Amino acid sequence: GENVEQHPSTLSVQEGDSAVIKCTYSDSASNYFPWYKQELGKGPQLIIDIRSNVGEKKDQRIAVTLNKTAKHFSLHITETQPEDSAVYFCAASIGGNTPLVFGKGTRLSVIA
């Protein structure tokens, strides 16, 4: 089955700097790659996703890139702010109603 690896597990950046989180997946049939942000005591919030027919997607300060050949995808956050501090999870799915497979998460701390 699908296996998703996520790195790093923790990341500290200065406010205003960029943050990059990387994930790899194992199943070449995966076609959907969402990123979730989870704040303490809350459920995960979908912040951006990318489908396998696209190589890059951007939404304001957040971007995601996908390399299907290498089977990895990355989250890029520019101009980080303290409110970006949270745990970020990547996930992969082969589509339909099959469950998402999650990475172990990255705890991002943005230092003011």
Place this chain on the structure above:
Amino acid sequence: GAVVSQHPSRVICKSGTSVKIECRSLDFQATTMFWYRQFPKQSLMLMATSNEGSKATYEQGVEKDKFLINHASLTLSTLTVTSAHPEDSSFYICSASSGLAGGYNEQFFGPGTRLTVL
């Protein structure tokens, strides 16, 4: 759009009692709902997949007689933790999928329910 609610947000119960958690999709019809549990500082662990009108599919190691899942309508799924014990204390989260994203499994999560069993 794509709002999922859970109730209650927190529950404390005595060992041996049963607890029901509701998950509702507020502005879309959810053909499939998923139930997860999450321990502190860990990732989400899928417990079961629930399709409306069908029996839930449980992940390996999850006791179906202990964690009863009902998905009776396109907007409501319930998880009942039966005869709860302290080891069942966890953060339970549901997610919902409309199945309308062109074959892509877009899932939206509820805010979670913190269960504490004394």
